Amino acid sequence: MSFPWANEYKPSHPFMQWMDEKLPLPRFMYNAIGAGYPVPRNLNYMWNFGVLAGFCLVIQIVTGVILAMHYAANADVAFNSTEHIMRDVNWGWLMRYAHANGASAFFVVVYTHIFRGFYYSSYKAPREMVWLLGVAIFLLMMATAFMGYVLPWGQMSFWGAKVITGLFGAIPLVGEPLQHWLLGGFSPDNAALNRFFSLHFLLPFVILGVVILHIWALHIPGSSNPTGVEIKTESDTVPFHPYYTAKDGFGLGVFLVLYCAMVFFFPNALGHPDNYIQANPMQTPAHIVPEWYFWPFYAILRAFTTDFILSAKLWGVLAMFSAILVWFFLPWLDKSPVRSGTYRPLFRKFFYVLLIDVLVLGYCGGAPAQEPYLMVSQIAAIYYFLHFLVILPIVSSIERPDPLPFSITEAVLGNDDAAAIKA
Amino acid sequence: MSQDAGTAAPAGHETEGVRRRDFINIAAVSAAGVGGIATLVPLISQMAPSADVRAESSTEIDISAIAPGQAIKAVFRKQPVFIRNLTPAEIAAAEAVDVSSLRDPQSLKDRTKEGKKNWLITMGVCTHLGCVPLGSGEGEVKGDFGGYYCPCHGSTYDTAARIRKGPAPKNLEVPEYAFSSDTIVKIG
Amino acid sequence: MIRIFSILAGLAFSFVLALSFVFEAVGTAKDGLPNTVESNFHEHPGALKLASDGLFGKFDKQQLQRGFAVYQGVCQNCHSLKFVAFRDLKALGYDDDEVKAIAKQYQVPAYNAATGEVKTQPGKPTDHFPPVVYGGKGAPPDLSLITKSRHGGAAYVHSLLLGYQNQPAELLKKFPDAKTPEGLFYNPYFANLNIAMPPPLTADGQVTYAPGNPPATKEQMAQDVSAFLVWTAEPNLAERHQKGWPVVLFLLLATVLAYMAKRNVWADKH
Numbered sequence A: 001m002s003f004p005w006a007n008e009y010k011p012s013h014p015f016m017q018w019m020d021e022k023l024p025l026p027r028f029m030y031n032a033i034g035a036g037y038p039v040p041r042n043l044n045y046m047w048n049f050g051v052l053a054g055f056c057l058v059i060q061i062v063t064g065v066i067l068a069m070h071y072a073a074n075a076d077v078a079f080n081s082t083e084h085i086m087r088d089v090n091w092g093w094l095m096r097y098a099h100a101n102g103a104s105a106f107f108v109v110v111y112t113h114i115f116r117g118f119y120y121s122s123y124k125a126p127r128e129m130v131w132l133l134g135v136a137i138f139l140l141m142m143a144t145a146f147m148g149y150v151l152p153w154g155q156m157s158f159w160g161a162k163v164i165t166g167l168f169g170a171i172p173l174v175g176e177p178l179q180h181w182l183l184g185g186f187s188p189d190n191a192a193l194n195r196f197f198s199l200h201f202l203l204p205f206v207i208l209g210v211v212i213l214h215i216w217a218l219h220i221p222g223s224s225n226p227t228g229v230e231i232k233t234e235s236d237t238v239p240f241h242p243y244y245t246a247k248d249g250f251g252l253g254v255f256l257v258l259y260c261a262m263v264f265f266f267p268n269a270l271g272h273p274d275n276y277i278q279a280n281p282m283q284t285p286a287h288i289v290p291e292w293y294f295w296p297f298y299a300i301l302r303a304f305t306t307d308f309i310l311s312a313k314l315w316g317v318l319a320m321f322s323a324i325l326v327w328f329f330l331p332w333l334d335k336s337p338v339r340s341g342t343y344r345p346l347f348r349k350f351f352y353v354l355l356i357d358v359l360v361l362g363y364c365g366g367a368p369a370q371e372p373y374l375m376v377s378q379i380a381a382i383y384y385f386l387h388f389l390v391i392l393p394i395v396s397s398i399e400r401p402d403p404l405p406f407s408i409t410e411a412v413l414g415n416d417d418a419a420a421i422k423a
Numbered sequence B: 001m002s003q004d005a006g007t008a009a010p011a012g013h014e015t016e017g018v019r020r021r022d023f024i025n026i027a028a029v030s031a032a033g034v035g036g037i038a039t040l041v042p043l044i045s046q047m048a049p050s051a052d053v054r055a056e057s058s059t060e061i062d063i064s065a066i067a068p069g070q071a072i073k074a075v076f077r078k079q080p081v082f083i084r085n086l087t088p089a090e091i092a093a094a095e096a097v098d099v100s101s102l103r104d105p106q107s108l109k110d111r112t113k114e115g116k117k118n119w120l121i122t123m124g125v126c127t128h129l130g131c132v133p134l135g136s137g138e139g140e141v142k143g144d145f146g147g148y149y150c151p152c153h154g155s156t157y158d159t160a161a162r163i164r165k166g167p168a169p170k171n172l173e174v175p176e177y178a179f180s181s182d183t184i185v186k187i188g
Numbered sequence C: 001m002i003r004i005f006s007i008l009a010g011l012a013f014s015f016v017l018a019l020s021f022v023f024e025a026v027g028t029a030k031d032g033l034p035n036t037v038e039s040n041f042h043e044h045p046g047a048l049k050l051a052s053d054g055l056f057g058k059f060d061k062q063q064l065q066r067g068f069a070v071y072q073g074v075c076q077n078c079h080s081l082k083f084v085a086f087r088d089l090k091a092l093g094y095d096d097d098e099v100k101a102i103a104k105q106y107q108v109p110a111y112n113a114a115t116g117e118v119k120t121q122p123g124k125p126t127d128h129f130p131p132v133v134y135g136g137k138g139a140p141p142d143l144s145l146i147t148k149s150r151h152g153g154a155a156y157v158h159s160l161l162l163g164y165q166n167q168p169a170e171l172l173k174k175f176p177d178a179k180t181p182e183g184l185f186y187n188p189y190f191a192n193l194n195i196a197m198p199p200p201l202t203a204d205g206q207v208t209y210a211p212g213n214p215p216a217t218k219e220q221m222a223q224d225v226s227a228f229l230v231w232t233a234e235p236n237l238a239e240r241h242q243k244g245w246p247v248v249l250f251l252l253l254a255t256v257l258a259y260m261a262k263r264n265v266w267a268d269k270h
Helices: A014-022 A025-033 A045-070 A078-087 A092-119 A128-150 A155-168 A175-183 A190-219 A240-265 A292-303 A312-333 A345-366 A373-398 A408-413 A418-422 B002-008 B015-045 B051-055 B088-095 C002-031 C037-041 C061-073 C086-092 C096-104 C153-162 C169-174 C218-233 C237-266
Strands: A038-040 A237-239 B059-062 B071-076 B079-085 B119-123 B146-149 B156-158 B163-165 B177-179 B184-187 C107-112 C117-122
Touching (some): A014 A025, A025 A190, A092 A240, A092 A292, A092 C237, A128 A155, A128 A190, A128 A292, A155 A190, A175 A190, A292 A312, A292 A345, A292 A373, A312 A373, A345 A373, A373 C002, B015 C237, B119 B184
Antiparallel strands (some): A038 A237, B071 B079, B079 B119, C107 C117
C-alpha cells in the first residue's frame, strides 16, 4: 500500500466508477488483497497459512451458526440435541464433524503460522503490532475452543469446564469466588453451559474483528519474506493478485483435501471417546485430557509438582499463562538485527530444539499424569522457558549472522535486475 | 483470476500455449465455483424438517372413545386436528344447506369418507389467520351454526366445518386421512 | 531492562521446575515406575473385521439384523438404547410393518394429559427405545454410543463379551490384594479388570437366528452385536463414506488444476 509502484485501482465500468466515488469498498479490497498490494516475490509455502487461517475462521463461523440453529444450551438436553444433530438433522453429521475437525484444522494452521513467525522472526520491527494482534487472536481462539468443547456436554466437556475454571481457583484470596462467578454456581451446570454458549457464539466475531486489525497492521509495512531483507525496488515484488491468489488457491486445495479426508473418513480420530458419554457430575473419567491443541500448555501446568514459596498449583497456573504471554514480549527479547532464521545459524539450532520441545510437551500433555511423563515434561518445560526468556536474548546479542543477500531479487535470481537498481 | 493470469503471461509465446493456459486457468476458477455452489446444498437443506419431524408427518388416532355429538382435539404435525362424531341431527343440518349459497361450496359428502359420513375430520386451524376455533371441547361455544367459532375474528363454521359467517375465506381444511380400521384413523 | 527482567523470570520458572523434577526423580527412584495390576494385566482388544471398516465401509444389513436379535435376546434386559428410534430400524432392512411390530413389543412411557399420569403404552415407530430399569449391581451404560465412547470401539465390545476368564494365578501371586471382589467378574479387557456385568454370552445358540444365517455361536453373536452397535452409534457411517469419495476426488482434481494455474501465473517470475 505504501509502495509508490503499487497498481492503482482504475474501475472501467461506469457502475464501478460510481461505486468508487460513493463507497470505495472495491478499491479497499483491491489494495488489500488484489492487484494493488505489492508482495515480496519470494514468499514460500509457509506464507500460505495466514489465508488458510482466515478460511478456517469462515468454516467455523458458517458451520457454527448452523449448529446453533439445532443445538439447545441446557444441561438436561444439550447432549441429546447434539445426538439429534448427528442423527436426524439433514446433513447434521457433516455440519458437526466439519465444525469439530474445523477447530483442529484451525489450530494446525495457526500453530504453523506461529512457528513460521518464530523461524523468520516475523515479530520484529516494523511488524510488532501485527505480532501482538496475532497473539491476541490466539488467546481468543483458545478461549473460544475451550468453551465450544463444553457445549456437547459429554464427560470431557463437563470435567474440562470444571478443571479449567478450577485453575482460577488457584489465585490467592479471590480464587474461589472468582471460580464460582465464572461458573455461576459451585460446579458446571446450566448457568455455565448457557454463558459458554453465548460467549462461544460471540467470540468468533471478536476474533474476526481482531483479524481485520491484524491484516490492517500487516499492510502498513507490507508482508515480510523468507530472506528478512526489506523490499527495495519494484522488481522485489509482485502484485498479490494474480500471483498470490493463485498460490493461495493451490494451498487451499491441498488443505481442503486433507481436511475433508478427516471429516469424511476419520471424524473422531482427534476427539476423545469419553465425550460420547453424557456428563456425569458424580464420576470423573479415568484420564482427563483437553483437546490435543492444548496439550503443550496442559503439560506445563502439570509439570509443577512441588510447593516453593507459592503452591505448586499456583506455579502451574502462572507458568501456563506465562507460556503464551511471553510471546507478547518477543519483539523486545530478540534484538538481533537479522530477521530470517536462514541467516542465523545458532538461532536456527535453538529454533529446531524448541520445535521438538513443544512436540514433546504436547505428547506428555496428552499422556496420563504419571511417571515417566511428568519428569519428561518438567525437562521440556524448563527448556521452553529458557528458550524464550534466556536463550533468545543472549543468542541475539552474541550470534554472528551469515551474510544477507543484497535484495530479494538477488536472493531469487542470483543477480539483481540492473534496470530496477537504476530505478 | 483467469483473465489477469492470461495477460500476465509473457508475450511472444505460441498462441497454442497461451490458449492451453487460459483453458487451465478458466477450468481452475470454474472448479472453485462448482465446489462453492455444491457446498451450498448441505448449508441450505439443513434447515428443512429433520428426520424426527418428518417421521411425525402422519399420525394414527384411536377414535373408539368419541361418542356421537362429541369431538376431540388431536395433534397432527404439531397442529390441532378436530375429529368429530356427528349426530344424525347435525348431519341433517349440514345436508339441508344449499351448497351453491356457500362462500366455499362443498357438501358434507365432499368433506367426509364414503360410508363414514358421521366422522368429520378437519384441521383445527381457522382459515382466516390461523387461530384455533372453539367448539371441539365440551361446553365450548360452537357459534350460530353449531360447528366451530373462532374467537379471534368471529369466523363461524357450521356442522360440516364450512365457513358461514365472518372473515375466513375457506372451510376448515380436511387433511388427507384414511381409516385403518373402524376405530383407527391415520391422518397424513 | 526488559531482557534482564525476562532472564530472571525464566530462571525462576526453571528453578521451580528443576526443584519439582528433583523431587519427582527421587520419588521415582525410590518407588520405581508405576506398577499396577491394570498396567500389567489390562489387554487391548483383539482384531475385529467388520463390513463397516475402512474407507469404503458400509453396513451388512443381515449382520445388523442378527446383532439386533442379540441385543433383544441378551443385552436389553439391562442396557437401554435411548438414542435409537424404532423408525431408524428401517436402515436394517425392515419394512414399515415390521418396524411397527417391533415398536409394539416395547412399552414406552407416555404422558396422559387427561389423567396427568405417566403410563406406558406400546411403542410407535416415532418413539425411541425406552429406558431400562435395572436394580442390580453396577450401572449398565446406555449402548447407543458405546462403540464411539470406548477406546477400541467395536473391537473392544467384541473382546469384552468373549474375554471373561478366571483370574490368572500369576496376577494373584504378584498382587495378592487384587483378588476380584465377590459379585464382580474378571475380564482383562475391562479398564479396571473387574466388571460387574456377568458373562452375557453363555452358550452357542443362546439367540435364535432366522433361517439362512450362520449358526449363532458365541463368536458369531459377539461379532454381530458389535456390528449392530457400530450402527447404533453412527447410523450415517455408510452415507458418510459414500459421500466422502466424490468430495475428496473432486477436491484432488481441483487442486491439480489450481497447481497448474498457479504455474501458469508464475511462469514468467521464476
